[in-house]
Amino acid sequence: MLSKLLLKHSTPKARHSERILKKNLTHYLVEQQRQQGSVSAEVRLLIETVARACKVIGHHVSKGALGGVLGSLGSENIQGEVQKKLDVMSNEILLQANEWGGSLAAMASEEMDTVHRIPSHYPKGRNLLLFDPLDGSSNIDVNVSIGTIFSVLNVPESAEERDIQERDFLQPGVRQVAAGYAIYGPQTMLILTVGNGVVGFTLDSELGSWVLTNEDIRIPKQTSEFAINMSNYRHWHAPVRRYIDECLAGTEGPLAKNYNMRWIASMVADVHRLLTRGGVFLYPTDQRESVQEGKLRLMYEANPMSFLIEQAGGAAIDGTQRIMELQPTKLHQRVGVILGSEEEVQRLQRYHSEA
Numbered sequence: 276m277l278s279k280l281l282l283k284h285s286t287p288k289a290r291h292s293e294r295i296l297k298k299n300l301t302h303y304l305v306e307q308q309r310q311q312g313s314v315s316a317e318v319r320l321l322i323e324t325v326a327r328a329c330k331v332i333g334h335h336v337s338k339g340a341l342g343g344v345l346g347s348l349g350s351e352n353i354q355g356e357v358q359k360k361l362d363v364m365s366n367e368i369l370l371q372a373n374e375w376g377g378s379l380a381a382m383a384s385e386e387m388d389t390v391h392r393i394p395s396h397y398p399k400g401r402n403l404l405l406f407d408p409l410d411g412s413s414n415i416d417v418n419v420s421i422g423t424i425f426s427v428l429n430v431p432e433s434a435e436e437r438d439i440q441e442r443d444f445l446q447p448g449v450r451q452v453a454a455g456y457a458i459y460g461p462q463t464m465l466i467l468t469v470g471n472g473v474v475g476f477t478l479d480s481e482l483g484s485w486v487l488t489n490e491d492i493r494i495p496k497q498t499s500e501f502a503i504n505m506s507n508y509r510h511w512h513a514p515v516r517r518y519i520d521e522c523l524a525g526t527e528g529p530l531a532k533n534y535n536m537r538w539i540a541s542m543v544a545d546v547h548r549l550l551t552r553g554g555v556f557l558y559p560t561d562q563r564e565s566v567q568e569g570k571l572r573l574m575y576e577a578n579p580m581s582f583l584i585e586q587a588g589g590a591a592i593d594g595t596q597r598i599m600e601l602q603p604t605k606l607h608q609r610v611g612v613i614l615g616s617e618e619e620v621q622r623l624q625r626y627h628s629e630a
């Protein structure tokens with residue numbers, strides 16, 4: 276009623292009030308907490324805090340050269356990758372934002388060697404947070420979309436009475452309580468699952484509010500678009516070559532349709548396109564020594580993205596197995612990733628088992 280009235284008398288002030296009344300992240304989470312019981316008060320607070328930190332990261336990203344945030348630091352992370360200034364800043368922002376709220380026992384990140392326990396002067400919560408603070412690092416300095424990926428796990432019962440260790444994080448993706456990403460692109464968006472479908476929020480930067488704009492994100496089962504770094508063609512294993520060769524053969528090939536290709540080199544941006552219009556994304560293991568086990572990290576890239584993709588009706592495998600069922604053996608474990616529209620992922624799984 277109120278929003279109808281506001282629309283009728285649509286002055287700028289009224290439109291401003293109408294925007295404030297739109298369903299936002301808090302509203303969505305409170306509803307989930309009440310109706311589904313899938314979100315505890317602790318997890319709600321945690322997601323809101325992560326989202327607030329993402330606003331801050333997005334703000335720094337948008338400043339670019341004006342904020343002096345571009346370029347490298349000269350340091351390397353545990354995986355031997357050169358750290359960009361924004362990688363390290365984003366990591367710090369997430370750590371600081373999430374330390375004091377009482378929902379967490381520890382955090383882990385692509386940019387930290389080992390786990391970060393909540394300092395003892397803050398209350399300890401029942402959750403663990405993992406994140407890739409700024410995914411798509413190679414795109415930071417070229418002004419292409421990048422993002423923050425996160426995953427939430429419960430503290431295992433066995434660790435409730437003691438300090439958190441790395442092994443407490445080593446839980447398969449099916450145990451995730453929530454997962455999502457923020458994308459810093461033409462719009463800043465937050466895509467989230469708490470295990471009850473996938474929703475998207477767009478940041479209204481004037482109000483500072485995450486407005487619910489995408490209510491039930493679904494991936495079409497079929498697609499005619501693939502995403503892979505084609506420059507690695509010569510390194511791929513036979514099943515991946517077979518699939519991509521068939522895509523490239525178009526209507527004259529066994530798949531009997533023409534395929535389009537996209538590769539942004541920010542997983543967040545590639546997955547966002549998949550969630551918007553379907554497609555299949557591949558960063559498979561290949562014959563290079565450095566990519567033998569894959570390039571992307573299981574715990575804070577592949578698992579949260581797989582949770583989102585599955586919740587949107589898609590599928591995610593490492594080649595032969597469902598990613599979310601893999602038992603992690605180390606925090607920074609890498610994994611082959613094939614995810615997206617269900618029928619294409621199933622086809623790739625079949626090609627892998629036939630091989």
Ligand code: AHM
Nearest residue numbers: 409410411412413504540541542543
């Ligand atoms: P990052 O977390 O260090 O940015 O690395 C992960 C990124 C993914 O976002 C993207 O899919 C992939 O690396 C791109 O790799 P490549 O440059 O080999 O195409």
Ligand code: MG
Nearest residue numbers: 407410411576
């Ligand atoms: Mg990454």
